[in-house]
Amino acid sequence: MRQYFRNIFTAVWTILIGMRITMRELFTPAVTREYPEHRPEIPDGFRGRLHNKIEDCVVCYACANICPVDCIYIEHEEAPRGQFYAFASNGAPIRRNATRFDIDMALCCYCGLCTEVCPTECLIMTKDFEYSTYDRQELIYHFAKPWPEAKPMPKARPTRRQDQTEEAAAEA
Ligand code: SF4
Ligand code: SF4
Numbered sequence: 001m002r003q004y005f006r007n008i009f010t011a012v013w014t015i016l017i018g019m020r021i022t023m024r025e026l027f028t029p030a031v032t033r034e035y036p037e038h039r040p041e042i043p044d045g046f047r048g049r050l051h052n053k054i055e056d057c058v059v060c061y062a063c064a065n066i067c068p069v070d071c072i073y074i075e076h077e078e079a080p081r082g083q084f085y086a087f088a089s090n091g092a093p094i095r096r097n098a099t100r101f102d103i104d105m106a107l108c109c110y111c112g113l114c115t116e117v118c119p120t121e122c123l124i125m126t127k128d129f130e131y132s133t134y135d136r137q138e139l140i141y142h143f144a145k146p147w148p149e150a151k152p153m154p155k156a157r158p159t160r161r162q163d164q165t166e167e168a169a170a171e172a
Contacts, residue, residue, distance in 0.1 A: 042127040047110045049128040050103050052143040056089050056122035059096035063114035063123055071107035072114060075100035083150035088120045093153065098144045105131070106139040 033040065042048070064072040076096040079085060084093040115123050133139060 042129070046127050046129075047112050047125045049105060049126050049131055050108065050114070050141070051124055051126050052101060052103070053122040053124075054098060054101060054143045054145050055086070056120045057098060057101065057143075058088050058092050058094050058120060059098045059101075060119060062117040062119065066113045066117050068111060068113070069107050069109055071104040073100060073102040073104075074098060079150040082153055084153050085147040085150055089122075090120050092120070094147075097147050097150075099146055101143040102140055103143070104140045106136050 059074065059076045061074055064070075064074050076098050079095045079097065084095050085097055086094050088094055110125070112125055115121075115125055131139070
């Protein structure tokens with residue numbers, strides 16, 4: 001009998017604890033943010049629409065390979081032997097010309113893995129979240145901007161040791 005009343009007390013007590021927050025919110029004034037007039041502040045690290053700074057892309061396929069839903073489509077052509085198109089921001093010569101670099105944002109699950117593996121960090125997730133459309137085709141973003149032509153690779157840059165030797169010779 002004692003256990004019976006104890007159970008009733010426990011049930012009522014836990015309900016009161018749960019309702020405490022509800023009761024408090026009941027008397028808190030409601031706040032309605034009138035979007036889009038009052039735009040939300042997007043925090044850093046937000047995973048919005050993908051963007052590729054294609055001029056810095058070395059076409060390594062790392063992003064396409066890691067994408068869990070296979071929504072990155074890349075095609076490329078190789079530069080002729082001994083030639084390249086440009087240097088990427090990490091110093092690597094770009095020897096592949098992306099003739100196709102499409103991302104289907106309708107399939108993307110916003111995991112961010114592709115941006116994590118990108119060696120030049122040219123693939124980024126922007127804070128843009130307003131790109132809804134009635135046409136799914138408009139959610140396929142095309143980033144390819146093929147280089148017009150390849151150019152010969154420059155002669156090897158001097159190593160750090162060569163630099164130091166030359167400096168020492170100049171000082172002597
Ligand atoms: S965020 Fe994830 S799902 Fe979207 S393209 Fe990158 S790897 Fe694929
Ligand atoms: S991982 Fe980066 S550099 Fe490599 S293909 Fe993708 S966007 Fe280009």
